[in-house]
Amino acid sequence: MGFLSPDTVRTVHLHPGVAYRYFWSPRGPWAVHAVQVRLADRCDLGLDVLRAVSREGGGDGRERVSDMVSRDAHRVVAAVNADFFTPEGAPVGVEIVDGAVTSAAERPTFAWRGGSAPWMGQAHLDGGVLRLGWPVGGAGDRTTAVGGFPDLLDAGRRVGDLEVSSRPSFAAARHPRTAVGWDADAGELWLVAVDGRQAPYSAGMTLPELASLFEGLAVEEALNLDGGGSTALVVEGAVTNRPSDVTGERAVVNALALVRSAGTCRR
DSSP states (O other): OTTTOOSEEEEEEEETTEEEEEEEETTTTEEEEEEEEEOTTOSSEEEEEEEOGGGTTTOOOOEEHHHHHHTTTTTEEEEEEOOOBOTTSOBSSOEEETTEEEEOOSSEEEEEOTTSOOEEEEOEEETTEEESSSBOOSTTOOOEEEEOSOEEEETTEEOTTTTTTTOHHHHTSOBOEEEEEEETTTTEEEEEEEOOSBTTTBOOBOHHHHHHHHHHTTOSEEEEOOOGGGOOEEETTEEOSOOSSTTOSOEESEEEEEEEOTTTTOO
């Protein structure tokens, strides 16, 4: 955590191998909320995509992450807002729920299935087949996936200039941020929310600063998710961060959730 140099650190253990961690650093200032999960070789935990209630039947729409979680509160340990979305309330990138492709696009994607390590990279459509780290579909496929933008780290290296040149107001300015990271060596997943637009409490991060945060966590793969007023982290049913909108937590289209689930190691 050399990049952050936090002077406040709090840890709450949520479940075996799962911890909520809060860091506050005067350097930004930055308030960082993170859920650290020992995910490798686990059959009692999994990942799921939560969707706005209006989208359950295949439509569009938005809902707060905390409300999505409340419908499945007994199962959800933690959840963060996930993909960017259109004004109508549809995800911009890939969305896969229990192996069913509900949105497809050639965009950066986070994907997971029981028994495999998480995958992050560019999704591809090949002859109507969506390919991530594996081709999606077929009997028994339980892939979970959400989109984001941009990729931050790939095999421990920053991906290009992190959109600083082409999208400076998005990438080089400080904003609230949500992101997901994978530490392959430790077998750990990180769900991260950085508060912003609330000086002197927390200014937010640029994308290079967000990449530095993950580098400090020894994460090899990291993907930026929707941020700004959408940034929300819900832990055991409660919003733990401070959303930046004056109206509070923003309604979004989907969330990436860590869930208690038996038998997730089955292919």
